[in-house]
Amino acid sequence: MMSSVSRPAPRQVRRDALLNRLSILQAAVSVLCVDPDAGMDAIAAEAGLTRRTVYGHFPTRDHLIEEILATGATRIAASLLPLDDTDPRAAIATIGSRLWGEVSHVRATAVLAVRGPYSARIAEVLRPLREVLERVVTAGVASGSFRQDVPGAILARLIEGAALNVLDEATRLGLTSAEGHRLVVITTLSCAGLGWEDAARYVGTPPPGDAASGGEWENRA
Amino acid sequence: MMSSVSRPAPRQVRRDALLNRLSILQAAVSVLCVDPDAGMDAIAAEAGLTRRTVYGHFPTRDHLIEEILATGATRIAASLLPLDDTDPRAAIATIGSRLWGEVSHVRATAVLAVRGPYSARIAEVLRPLREVLERVVTAGVASGSFRQDVPGAILARLIEGAALNVLDEATRLGLTSAEGHRLVVITTLSCAGLGWEDAARYVGTPPPGDAASGGEWENRA
DNA sequence: ATTATCTTGCACATTGTTGTGCAAGATCGC
DNA sequence: GCGATCTTGCACAACAATGTGCAAGATAAT
Numbered sequence: 001m002m003s004s005v006s007r008p009a010p011r012q013v014r015r016d017a018l019l020n021r022l023s024i025l026q027a028a029v030s031v032l033c034v035d036p037d038a039g040m041d042a043i044a045a046e047a048g049l050t051r052r053t054v055y056g057h058f059p060t061r062d063h064l065i066e067e068i069l070a071t072g073a074t075r076i077a078a079s080l081l082p083l084d085d086t087d088p089r090a091a092i093a094t095i096g097s098r099l100w101g102e103v104s105h106v107r108a109t110a111v112l113a114v115r116g117p118y119s120a121r122i123a124e125v126l127r128p129l130r131e132v133l134e135r136v137v138t139a140g141v142a143s144g145s146f147r148q149d150v151p152g153a154i155l156a157r158l159i160e161g162a163a164l165n166v167l168d169e170a171t172r173l174g175l176t177s178a179e180g181h182r183l184v185v186i187t188t189l190s191c192a193g194l195g196w197e198d199a200a201r202y203v204g205t206p207p208p209g210d211a212a213s214g215g216e217w218e219n220r221a
Numbered sequence: 222m223m224s225s226v227s228r229p230a231p232r233q234v235r236r237d238a239l240l241n242r243l244s245i246l247q248a249a250v251s252v253l254c255v256d257p258d259a260g261m262d263a264i265a266a267e268a269g270l271t272r273r274t275v276y277g278h279f280p281t282r283d284h285l286i287e288e289i290l291a292t293g294a295t296r297i298a299a300s301l302l303p304l305d306d307t308d309p310r311a312a313i314a315t316i317g318s319r320l321w322g323e324v325s326h327v328r329a330t331a332v333l334a335v336r337g338p339y340s341a342r343i344a345e346v347l348r349p350l351r352e353v354l355e356r357v358v359t360a361g362v363a364s365g366s367f368r369q370d371v372p373g374a375i376l377a378r379l380i381e382g383a384a385l386n387v388l389d390e391a392t393r394l395g396l397t398s399a400e401g402h403r404l405v406v407i408t409t410l411s412c413a414g415l416g417w418e419d420a421a422r423y424v425g426t427p428p429p430g431d432a433a434s435g436g437e438w439e440n441r442a
Numbered sequence: 443a444t445t446a447t448c449t450t451g452c453a454c455a456t457t458g459t460t461g462t463g464c465a466a467g468a469t470c471g472c
Numbered sequence: 473g474c475g476a477t478c479t480t481g482c483a484c485a486a487c488a489a490t491g492t493g494c495a496a497g498a499t500a501a502t
Contacts, residue, residue, distance in 0.1 A: 014447055014500055035337055037258065039489060050450055055491065114335070116256060147417035149407060154390065158408060161386035162379075169378050186370060187379060191408065193417035196368035235470055235477055260459060274479055276461065 021057050023047040025071075028064055029108045036115050069118065072109040073125040076102055080129055088140030092192055093202035095133065096163055096184040103167050103180070110164050133160065140192065147193025155192065162191040242278045244268040246292075249285055250329045257336050290339065293330040294346040297323055301350055309361030313413060314423035316354065317384055317405040324388055324401070331385050354381065361413065368414025376413065383412040 027047035031038045040061060044051045058064040079098045085091040099106055113122045137159060138152030146155065166187045170180040182203045189199035248268035252259045261282060265272045279285040300319045306312040320327055334343045358380060359373030367376060387408045391401040403424045410420035 011446060011501065016500070017448055020448085037337075040491090041489085051490095052451075052492095053449055056448075059491085061490070116258075147407070147411065149417065149421060150404065154394070154404075157390050158383075158386060161390070162383060162412065165379060165382035165386060169375065169382070173375070183371065183375075186368070187412065190368065190411050190414055191383065193411055195416035195419070196370065196414035198416070200370060233471080237470070238478060241478085261461090262459085271480055272460095273462095273481075277478075280461085282460070 017057075020047070020049060020053065024049065024054055024057055024064070025068060028068055029104065032065070032068070033104075033108050033111050036111055065112065065118065066121075068108060069112060069122060069125070072105040073122065075105045076109065076126070077129060081132070083132060083136075085132075085136045085139065088136050088143065088145050089189060089192070089194065089202055091136045092140070092159065092188055093185045093204065095136075096188045097181060097204065099163055099167065100170075100177070100181050100184050103171055106164070107167055107171060110167075130156070130160070137192070145192075145194075159188050159191050163188050238278075241268070241270060241274065245270065245275055245278055245285070246289060249289055250325065253286070253289070254325075254329055254332050257332055286333065286339065287342070289329060290333060290343060290346070293326040294343065296326045297330065297347070298350060302353070304353060304357070306353075306357045306360065309357050309364065309366050310410060310413070310415065310423055312357045313361070313380065313409055314406045314425065316357075317409045318402060318425065320384055320388065321391075321398070321402050321405050324392055327385070328388055328392060331388075351377070351381070358413070366413075366415075380409050380412050384409050 024043065024047045028043045031042050031046045035042075040051050040054055043064075044054045047054070054064075058067070076099075079102050080095060083091060083094065109122060109126075112118045134153055134156040137146065137156040140146035141148065141150075141152045141155065146152075150158070163184055166184045167180075170183060175183065182200075185203045186196055186199045189202055190196050245264065245268045249264045252263050252267045256263075261272050261275055264285075265275045268275070275285075279288070297320075300323050301316060304312060304315065330343060330347075333339045355374055355377040358367065358377040361367035362369065362371075362373045362376065367373075371379070384405055387405045388401075391404060396404065403421075406424045407417055407420045410423055411417050
């Protein structure tokens with residue numbers, strides 16, 4: 001048939017619409033991180049829009065979440081995957097360090113991971129990452145760098161949990177980039193079995209963009 | 222007035238009713254640990270009863286959860302509170318060890334703690350515990366036993382998270398008592414900054430009742 | 443300026459869950 | 473066995489959240 005009636009005037013997508021779409025995604029992330037069961041009302045409000053408008057951009061709540069998950073997993077994977085794992089200890093430090101650069105995405109993905117149907121989906125997408133981690137950790141156990149009292153597979157899960165744990169605490173306290181960076185590296189390596197002073201040696205220079213102040217912990221508690 | 226009409230025959234509570242009440246609580250724990258949003262349907266089914274019957278024992282879903290929380294917090298507190306904290310390292314080991322003895326209650330409480338309105342309630346009940354932990358950890362930091370790169374208050378939270386993390390993983394894998402015992406002690410102490418070999422020295426004899434086999438990890442993955 | 447696109451507000455159907463009322467039946471205590 | 477207590481099944485109201493339809497208004501593109 002070819003309905004080639006010469007398209008009247010396809011006209012571009014409006015700029016504010018695209019911007020609102022991003023607002024919604026961003027709002028959804030920050031809201032769902034706090035309460036994974038938050039309704040479309042809350043998300044729309046956070047985005048400064050109407051519930052009806054949100055449904056104009058995403059046909060379903062699940063579609064919205066699916067998109068968050070997809071971009072989150074993509075960014076995390078893209079951030080971690082080129083991994084040079086000569087020294088398992090350095091590798092874990094690198095992973096922790098890079099993870100800290102994606103805190104918001106990591107946290108969103110992690111929080112959603114607890115909920116029912118999403119956990120399976122997330123596990124599926126993040127499996128390659130977990131395999132890399134498990135390989136690195138197992139190598140570390142084999143080479144005697146890490147603790148010997150637990151199989152690599154289990155230790156990998158514990159390290160993963162420790163990292164998420166730190167990320168959670170770090171954002172809760174609003175740590176600076178340098179603080180969070182150091183905390184996640186030392187804690188994951190400690191969990192891997194290193195003494196904290198050994199672990200501290202693997203804290204490289206934190207990524208640029210955040211010139212942390214002098215006193216680190218003085219301003220809190 | 223004294224309506225002393227000589228109570229006709231108050232007759233005791235029926236035994237099966239009391240038993241069903243316990244069934245419901247137990248079922249609620251195991252169901253809510255998996256899905257904190259599980260409905261009364263699921264709980265009743267797990268208990269082998271009807272939804273209507275559950276409402277005969279608990280006027281409200283929140284009342285049911287409140288009772289789980291209360292007994293959970295009570296048991297945890299009763300298990301941990303008499304704490305002899307001469308050596309912070311030994312104290313953490315003791316806490317981890319005792320915690321492992323209350324896994325099911327700890328996990329139930331922890332999982333519920335993530336959800337909205339309950340988190341505040343739980344934090345309130347468990348605050349004395351957290352204060353003890355924070356005191357012990359701060360002492361450990363001050364005495365140089367623990368890592369020096371983080372204030373005691375934050376380290377306490379990290380250790381708490383590590384413990385819950387291990388408990389989670391341990392029950393997920395169905396570890397034996399001896400395995401879980403050792404795992405939680407070494408992991409928490411590692412998180413506190415000890416090297417794993419130092420931490421392993423604080424694994425006392427596991428509590429009686431479980432004669433673990435010879436090979437510990439061979440039967441899994 | 444004109445037009446297509448986007449937003450908004452409201453009304454509405456749908457669904458799932460909570461909690462209640464009541465009558466019939468099962469079960470336990472005595 | 474008798475009687476009180478407990479359970480069950482069903483029906484029903486209340487409520488909250490999801491998703492849709494439509495018309496009027498705002499806004500960006502050309």
